[in-house]
Every structure is written in structure tokens, then in C-alpha cells.
Amino acid sequence: MDLAFAVVSWACIMGGLFFMIVGSVGVLRMPDVFTRLHAAGMTDTLGAGLIILGLCFQTVSGIVDGETSYWFVLIRLVLVDAFLTFTSPISTHALARAAIAGGVEPWTKEEAEGA
Amino acid sequence: MDDRVILRIGAKILIPFILLFALYVQFHGDYGPGGGFQAGVIFAAAFVLYALVFGLGNAVKVLPPQAVYVCGALGVMIYMGVGFVTMALGGAFLDYNVLAPDPTHGQHYGILAVELGVLVTVFGVMVALFYAFAGRRRLDL
Numbered sequence: 001m002d003l004a005f006a007v008v009s010w011a012c013i014m015g016g017l018f019f020m021i022v023g024s025v026g027v028l029r030m031p032d033v034f035t036r037l038h039a040a041g042m043t044d045t046l047g048a049g050l051i052i053l054g055l056c057f058q059t060v061s062g063i064v065d066g067e068t069s070y071w072f073v074l075i076r077l078v079l080v081d082a083f084l085t086f087t088s089p090i091s092t093h094a095l096a097r098a099a100i101a102g103g104v105e106p107w108t109k110e111e112a113e114g115a
Numbered sequence: 116m117d118d119r120v121i122l123r124i125g126a127k128i129l130i131p132f133i134l135l136f137a138l139y140v141q142f143h144g145d146y147g148p149g150g151g152f153q154a155g156v157i158f159a160a161a162f163v164l165y166a167l168v169f170g171l172g173n174a175v176k177v178l179p180p181q182a183v184y185v186c187g188a189l190g191v192m193i194y195m196g197v198g199f200v201t202m203a204l205g206g207a208f209l210d211y212n213v214l215a216p217d218p219t220h221g222q223h224y225g226i227l228a229v230e231l232g233v234l235v236t237v238f239g240v241m242v243a244l245f246y247a248f249a250g251r252r253r254l255d256l
Contacts, residue, residue: 097122
């Protein structure tokens with residue numbers, strides 16, 4: 001049982017780290033504001049979300065072993081994930097709106113071929 | 116204004132939780148990380164978010180600048196008031212031991228009251244600073 005929890009939890013954490021790395025590479029390599037925002041938004045929702053899910057499995061494994069105080073840790077993890085799920089897309093949306101309002105032209109394929 | 120619906124709904128959902136989190140940081144300050152300064156800044160951040168999303172005019176209606184200035188002074192008064200209360204009860208200035216029959220509880224009450232003063236002052240000064248900067252006209256260079 002412990003092994004199953006450990007495997008699932010580490011799979012989730014490694015998946016979250018993978019999305020974090022992909023998002024970081026995207027922020028560095030994408031051509032303009034909007035594509036970079038797309039990459040950065042992914043690290044916060046999917047990357048952090050999967051890592052928190054993996055940590056949830058760790059605490060559940062502790063609860064199964066009889067550590068009742070881990071319930072509070074689990075509740076906090078769920079709350080953190082809920083707030084990240086709310087705030088991260090909203091802030092990405094606000095940044096994209098601000099970029100549009102500031103007159104940033106979205107990058108297009110023609111532009112890349114012309115340059 | 117209808118095209119900003121995502122920001123408006125998001126702010127409406129989040130602001131109560133930000134205020135609640137500020138109070139958690141405030142009253143959890145004697146057991147964990149936190150205290151009056153951090154709680155005051157978080158409390159002010161909720162109003163700054165409101166002003167950013169709903170406009171400075173609406174924010175000033177919710178929290179008039181006069182109230183903010185009163186908050187800034189009121190917190191200092193609470194802090195000093197605790198000191199004078201302890202003096203009136205026979206102790207030194209800000210000697211919390213005399214606030215309750217048991218010195219341990221006295222220290223607890225005293226720190227809570229003083230931290231409340233810090234919260235009120237930091238909140239007032241932060242929002243006053245934000246109003247002062249946000250109320251300035253944009254310079255046409």
C-alpha cells in the first residue's frame with residue numbers, strides 16, 4: 001500500500017516538474033508576450049497542480065499510517081491548489097489584456113517567414 | 116465595462132478570502148509566522164485589488180480617505196493606549212504581565228492588543244499611500 005502511494009505520488013510530482021521545465025523553456029524561447037504568457041500560465045496551473053496532487057498522496061499515505069494531524073496539511077494543500085487554480089489564469093488573462101491594451105501586436109507566422 | 120467580467124468576478128470571489136487570510140495571519144501571529152505588519156499589508160492589498168479592478172472612484176466610496184487617515188492614527192493610539200492601561204493597572208509602560216491575573220495570559224492579551232494596533236496603522240498607511248499615488252494625474256510629457 002505504501003509503495004502504491006509512493007509510486008503514484010512521485011509520478012505526479014515528476015509530471016509537475018516536467019510541466020514546470022517545459023513552461024520555463026517556453027518562457028525563454030517563445031517569440032512574443034502572448035505565447036510566453038501561455039507557457040508561464042501552464043507552469044502555475046498544471047505544474048504546481050500536479051506537484052500539489054503528488055504531495056496530497058504523500059499526506060494521504062501518512063493518514064493511512066495513523067498520522068491524524070496530516071489531515072490539516074491535506075486541507076491546506078487542497079486550499080492552496082484551489083486558489084492557484086483561480087488566481088493564475090485570472091492574472092494571465094489580466095496580463096494578456098494589458099498587453100493588448102498597450103498595443104502589442106500578436107506574433108504571426110508570416111512575420112516569422114518574412115524575417 | 117462588461118468585457119472585464121473575468122477580472123470582476125475573480126476579484127469578487129477572492130477579496131473576502133484575502134481579508135480572511137489577513138485576519139488569520141494576524142491572530143496566528145503568536146504561534147506561527149505572521150503578525151500585525153504582514154496582516155496589515157495583506158488587508159490593504161485586498162482594497163488595492165478592489166481599486167484596481169473596480170476603479171479608484173468606487174474604492175474611495177467604500178473606504179473614504181478620511182477613514183484611512185483615521186485608521187493610521189487610531190492604530191498608534193491603540194498601541195499607546197495599551198501602554199497607558201498597563202501603567203494604570205500598576206505596571207510599567209507596556210508591561211503586559213498586569214493585564215490578567217496570570218502573567219502568561221497577560222502577555223498573550225497584551226501582544227494581541229498591540230498587534231491589533233499595528234494592523235490598523237499599517238493598513239491605514241498602505242491604503243493612504245496607494246490613494247496618494249493612484250490619485251495623481253498622469254503627466255503629459
